[in-house]
Amino acid sequence: MSHGIGVDISFFLLAALAVYTGWRVFCTDSMVRASFFLLLSFIAVGAIMILLTAEYLGVAMFFMMAVEMMVMALFMVMFMMNPAGLNPMKMVHQERAAIVAGVIAFTVLSAVAVFSGFPDAPLPAKHAPVVSLGLEMLGDSMLIFESAAIVLLATMIGVVVLSSHRGRYGAADVGSMPPGLAPDGEPAGQPQNEDEDDDEGGGHAHHH
Amino acid sequence: MTLMTLLLLAAALIGIGLYGALSQQSFVMLMMGLELMLNGVMLAAVAFWAFSGAGTPEGQLLTIIVMAVMAIEMAMGFALVVAVFRAKQADMTEALSELKH
Numbered sequence: 001m002s003h004g005i006g007v008d009i010s011f012f013l014l015a016a017l018a019v020y021t022g023w024r025v026f027c028t029d030s031m032v033r034a035s036f037f038l039l040l041s042f043i044a045v046g047a048i049m050i051l052l053t054a055e056y057l058g059v060a061m062f063f064m065m066a067v068e069m070m071v072m073a074l075f076m077v078m079f080m081m082n083p084a085g086l087n088p089m090k091m092v093h094q095e096r097a098a099i100v101a102g103v104i105a106f107t108v109l110s111a112v113a114v115f116s117g118f119p120d121a122p123l124p125a126k127h128a129p130v131v132s133l134g135l136e137m138l139g140d141s142m143l144i145f146e147s148a149a150i151v152l153l154a155t156m157i158g159v160v161v162l163s164s165h166r167g168r169y170g171a172a173d174v175g176s177m178p179p180g181l182a183p184d185g186e187p188a189g190q191p192q193n194e195d196e197d198d199d200e201g202g203g204h205a206h207h208h
Numbered sequence: 209m210t211l212m213t214l215l216l217l218a219a220a221l222i223g224i225g226l227y228g229a230l231s232q233q234s235f236v237m238l239m240m241g242l243e244l245m246l247n248g249v250m251l252a253a254v255a256f257w258a259f260s261g262a263g264t265p266e267g268q269l270l271t272i273i274v275m276a277v278m279a280i281e282m283a284m285g286f287a288l289v290v291a292v293f294r295a296k297q298a299d300m301t302e303a304l305s306e307l308k309h
Contacts, residue, residue, distance in 0.1 A: 003209065011209040015217045022221055026228045031237065034254045036210050039238050041221070045251050048217075051209065052258040057271050061250075064275060068282055075236055075286060079299045091233040093302065098231030106223030113215030115223065122261035127266065136265030137272075148276040162287040 007051055014051075018044035029078040039069035053123060056130045214255035221248030233300045235292070238283045246278045 021040040032074050046061030091099070123129075137145045180186055221244055228241025250271050257267025292298055 008209050019220050020223045025240055042247055045247050049254050052254055054254050057268060082230050092235050094230040095231045098227045101230055102223040105226045109219035110216055113212050119260045121260050123258055123263040127263050131266045132265040141269050155283050158290030159283050159287040163290045176214055
């Protein structure tokens with residue numbers, strides 16, 4: 001594949017950006033910022049795909065990762081104690097072993113990249129990547145494509161099953177009650193039950 | 209931009225992702241490590257497609273399948289995070305020392 005010097009320069013800039021932002025994901029204090037660094041890394045890789053003339057994949061990567069990382073940032077805000085990075089944070093375990101594993105993976109894969117001989121079969125000169133991908137997906141590889149759709153459907157069902165088994169205030173099969181506004185107080189936002197004794201002290205364990 | 213430099217970049221992304229997936233305590237950060245590894249895998253697939261696959265469309269299809277795997281991993285991962293958080297109020301891997309709650 002022949003390309004100009006501009007493509008080379010942009011490739012090296014984008015590669016440096018992808019590696020740098022990928023590394024920053026794991027050493028920034030703010031988890032929201034970490035998800036945006038990961039988004040930047042994905043966008044750099046998507047731009048490299050466009051440089052490689054895989055336009056459809058590159059653009060799909062932009063759209064998919066933009067949405068995915070927004071969801072990830074949202075989850076960070078929901079669950080993590082330190083989404084904004086106001087405190088220094090280092091939540092790691094077995095860090096030494098992890099660094100060794102990462103370096104070994106990089107070394108082995110780089111050795112494969114440098115020392116093995118891959119067939120040299122570049123893209124043909126008159127090549128329409130998007131058209132050929134579309135014809136492939138709706139032609140010979142349609143079964144694979146449709147299987148991916150079925151697996152995604154199964155994933156959606158599985159996600160709903162996993163995440164909606166319990167209600168907001170506890171398991172669904174014991175009756176869910178919202179917590180009181182004060183400790184041991186009446187449940188918030190619920191209509192009062194008339195036939196219930198007042199001196200019961202707010203114990204609502206036996207609701208039906 | 210040669211096949212070798214592209215594969216080196218993919219190797220770097222996979223190495224960083226492996227470090228993150230093994231070292232992070234928070235579930236969501238752990239998933240970010242897995243995503244970074246899949247990022248490298250997709251880049252390597254597109255690089256092979258462009259430089260030694262003569263532009264066969266199956267190479268691009270492989271990348272699309274990896275993207276679907278990535279979406280599945282994210283969705284299932286977040287569902288599990290929600291389920292674990294409801295059961296144990298936990299968002300760290302250390303909090304899950306036993307299987308049943």
